[in-house]
Amino acid sequence: GAVVSQHPSWVICKSGTSVKIECRSLDFQATTMFWYRQFPKQSLMLMATSNEGSKATYEQGVEKDKFLINHASLTLSTLTVTSAHPEDSSFYICSARLSGNRYGYTFGSGTRLTVV
Amino acid sequence: AQTVTQSQPEMSVQEAETVTLSCTYDTSESDYYLFWYKQPPSRQMILVIRQEAYKQQNATENRFSVNFQKAAKSFSLKISDSQLGDAAMYFCAETSYNTDKLIFGTGTRLQVFP
Numbered sequence: 363g364a365v366v367s368q369h370p371s372w373v374i375c376k377s378g379t380s381v382k383i384e385c386r387s388l389d390f391q392a393t394t395m396f397w398y399r400q401f402p403k404q405s406l407m408l409m410a411t412s413n414e415g416s417k418a419t420y421e422q423g424v425e426k427d428k429f430l431i432n433h434a435s436l437t438l439s440t441l442t443v444t445s446a447h448p449e450d451s452s453f454y455i456c457s458a459r460l461s462g463n464r465y466g467y468t469f470g471s472g473t474r475l476t477v478v
Numbered sequence: 479a480q481t482v483t484q485s486q487p488e489m490s491v492q493e494a495e496t497v498t499l500s501c502t503y504d505t506s507e508s509d510y511y512l513f514w515y516k517q518p519p520s521r522q523m524i525l526v527i528r529q530e531a532y533k534q535q536n537a538t539e540n541r542f543s544v545n546f547q548k549a550a551k552s553f554s555l556k557i558s559d560s561q562l563g564d565a566a567m568y569f570c571a572e573t574s575y576n577t578d579k580l581i582f583g584t585g586t587r588l589q590v591f592p
Contacts, residue, residue, distance in 0.1 A: 396580065400521075405569065406582045453521065457580065465511045465530075465573060467580055469523035 364390050366458045368470025375446055375477055383441045383473045385456030390468075392458035395439040397431060400453040400472075412439050436461070446477040480505050482572050482583035490589040491560045498545075499555045499586045501570030510574035512546070514555045515582075517567040526568070529553065557588075565590045 365388040375381045385395055394413050398406040410426075412418040412433035420426045428450075430442040439458075443450050456470040481504045491497035503512065514526040529537045529546050536544050541561075545554045557564055570583040 394578065398582075403587075405584045406523075408579055408581065411579060455521075455523065457523075459578075464575060465528065467513075467525075467573075472521050 364458075364460060364466070364468040366392075366456065366468045366470040368456050368473055370473060371471060372474040373476070375475070377447055377477055378445055380442055380444045381446055381475060383443075383454055383456070383475075385439045385441070385458065385470050387437045387458045387468070390458075391436040391461045392439075393436065393461040394459045395433055396457040396459070396467075397429075397439075397441050398455045398457065400455060402453075406455060409441075443475065446475070448477045451475055451477045480572055480574070480577060480579065480581045482570050482581055484570055484583035484586050486586045487584070488587045488589070490591060491557070493560055493562060493590055493592050495560055496556060496558045497560055497588065499557075499568050499570075499588070501553045501555070501583055503551050503553060503570070503572045503583075505551075505572060505574060507574035507576055509576070510572060512544075512553045513571040513573075513580070514542070514544070514553075515569045515571060516564075517569060517585075519566075523569075527555065560590050562590050562592065564588060 367386045369384045397409045409424045410418045410420045412431045418431035433439040455472045460466040483502045510531045512529045516524045527539045541558045567585045573580045
């Protein structure tokens with residue numbers, strides 16, 4: 363079955379530093395990947411949609427300069443949280459949609475980011 | 479705009495009993511899909527069931543079934559013969575061909591008591 367690997371599973375960083383989260387489709391090509399943010403006991407909020415080889419589309423209210431998304435290949439998308447602050451602490455989840463499968467979404471296991 | 483609403487923050491059910499989780503949605507699209515996802519404490523999102531909007535027949539996956547009321551924009555999930563392992567957060571979600579965004583509801587926490 364389709365597997366998405368998300369790394370790291372958890373990270374602690376100092377305020378002001380940058381953190382990169384990787385989302386990799388292991389056994390399929392993903393033209394489109396999605397990044398979500400989930401606060402404790404809340405829903406998944408879509409941050410951005412990334413398409414391979416093009417700029418990401420950010421949702422309203424999401425700072426594109428703070429959350430840099432790169433989708434350089436059909437199997438890898440990265441989210442970089444730049445100049446992280448404590449309020450960026452959250453659970454980040456990626457999702458990949460199989461190329462040619464309009465409604466087949468596979469999720470990574472998530473990354474818990476803590477900024478101290 | 480896409481919106482998905484789950485009006486039940488928490489639900490509980492006795493083991494072996496049946497429980498129904500509610501979901502309503504709003505979309506102007508005609509070609510869309512609806513989903514129920516389960517998020518256990520591990521926080522891994524697991525697809526429970528999926529419904530194509532153009533299909534009138536309600537989707538069923540073993541103990542899980544949906545009641546899809548297209549005119550009312552309602553999409554409820556019925557869990558039969560509830561098991562302890564069903565305890566989790568359940569999210570209703572919607573996507574469409576044109577928007578290509580999977581939007582989630584606020585979630586329902588399901589507790590299962592022995």
